[in-house]
Amino acid sequence: MKILAIETATAWQSIAILEDDVVLARRDQDAGSAHGLLLLPSIDRMLAEAGLQLSSLDGLACSIGPGSFTGIRVGVATCLGLRAATGLPLALVPTLEAMAWGVRSTMLPICPILTSRRGELYWAIFRRQVEGGLDCILSEHAGPPGLLAKSLTEHSLVFGDGWVSMESEIRAALSSSATVSSGPQDVAKPSAVNVAILGMHRLRRGDIAGDCVAPRYVQRTEAELKYEQSGGLSATARRQERVAVAASKRSARGHQRKGQGPRPGRPHGS
Numbered sequence: 532m533k534i535l536a537i538e539t540a541t542a543w544q545s546i547a548i549l550e551d552d553v554v555l556a557r558r559d560q561d562a563g564s565a566h567g568l569l570l571l572p573s574i575d576r577m578l579a580e581a582g583l584q585l586s587s588l589d590g591l592a593c594s595i596g597p598g599s600f601t602g603i604r605v606g607v608a609t610c611l612g613l614r615a616a617t618g619l620p621l622a623l624v625p626t627l628e629a630m631a632w633g634v635r636s637t638m639l640p641i642c643p644i645l646t647s648r649r650g651e652l653y654w655a656i657f658r659r660q661v662e663g664g665l666d667c668i669l670s671e672h673a674g675p676p677g678l679l680a681k682s683l684t685e686h687s688l689v690f691g692d693g694w695v696s697m698e699s700e701i702r703a704a705l706s707s708s709a710t711v712s713s714g715p716q717d718v719a720k721p722s723a724v725n726v727a728i729l730g731m732h733r734l735r736r737g738d739i740a741g742d743c744v745a746p747r748y749v750q751r752t753e754a755e756l757k758y759e760q761s762g763g764l765s766a767t768a769r770r771q772e773r774v775a776v777a778a779s780k781r782s783a784r785g786h787q788r789k790g791q792g793p794r795p796g797r798p799h800g801s
Contacts, residue, residue: 532734534590535574535613536727539566539606540598540626541645541692546574547723548581548588549731554724556581566605571782574609578786585617585786592622592730594629594721597653597671597749598645607746612779614740621740622730625747627671629725630691631657633718637688640668641714644693644701647673652693653749654679673750680704683711690714 533555538545544562548555556577562569578584593610596603614621630643638659645653656669669682676697681704683689689711694701698713705711733739 532589532731533587534592534622534727534731534734535585535588536592536594536624536723536730537570537574537606537610538594538626538629538721538723538726539570539602540594540596541602541721542599543720544569544573545721545723545726546570546577547727548577548583549724549727551731552728555583557724559720559722562602564601566602570605570609571778575782585613585619585783588617588619590620590622590730590734592624592726592733594626594723594726595623595744596626596747597647597673598626598721599648600748603746603748607744609779611744612777613783616779616783620734621744622733622738623740623744624726624729624733625655625671626721627653627655628657628665628667629729630718630721631655632665632725632729633722634688634690634714635659639712640683640685640687642683642687642689642711644679644689644691644697646693646696647750649750651675651750652679652697654682654691654693656682656687671747671749676700677704680706680709683709686710686712688712688714690719692719695719 533550536547542561542563544566545559547557558573558577591610591613593606595607610621627643631641634641641657642654647653651674653671653673655667655671658666658668660666680701683705690713
């Protein structure tokens, strides 16, 4: 199975194409708040460098948070546009689960931590199965460092930009019986490679995204509060989503014209 994966839940933008467990192409960059400007051109360049077309893919995978409200929306909208234009199945992968998947050589509890715009943290806790899978032992949470520290009841492996920015606060709040070790630097940033691997697992077992795609924001963001107060998405948010979906559709059609076109039996979006 050949799959394109997108990770935009933080300022770090990561995209990759995998065939089974082999990385065919990947691009990683600090996008800041410019995911909407950088994502599609980066996908086009990556495909060109790898000599691939969208029509040669078997599926899509997208990181769905928690993380940056805007980054997640751009990534999801782009995947939805590509899906509509190509008919490719889409898998949705929680960001913290994908980060935890990158840690392979420990049986300790694995706790990826991301920063929140409100100065708080997102985290979840996982543990590796003996056969190599991943169990979630604490679902996604959002809150201050003290609340996270209470979640760590045994020696755990912690990593991510939230750990980097708030290590001292987390350590100060740990109970006397809890200890932590910093995870390896190569897993500190979210990676589309892990999103692709978990996305393939989902697609193979038939876990395909339907028409209603709900990102995992975990806590209500300022944008969501404004949504509630105004009775809907702001004009800017609606415009950003429409632009991302439309642009990804145009990009997909461009690849189809250069390549083989949609595969037989797959719906072709308008």
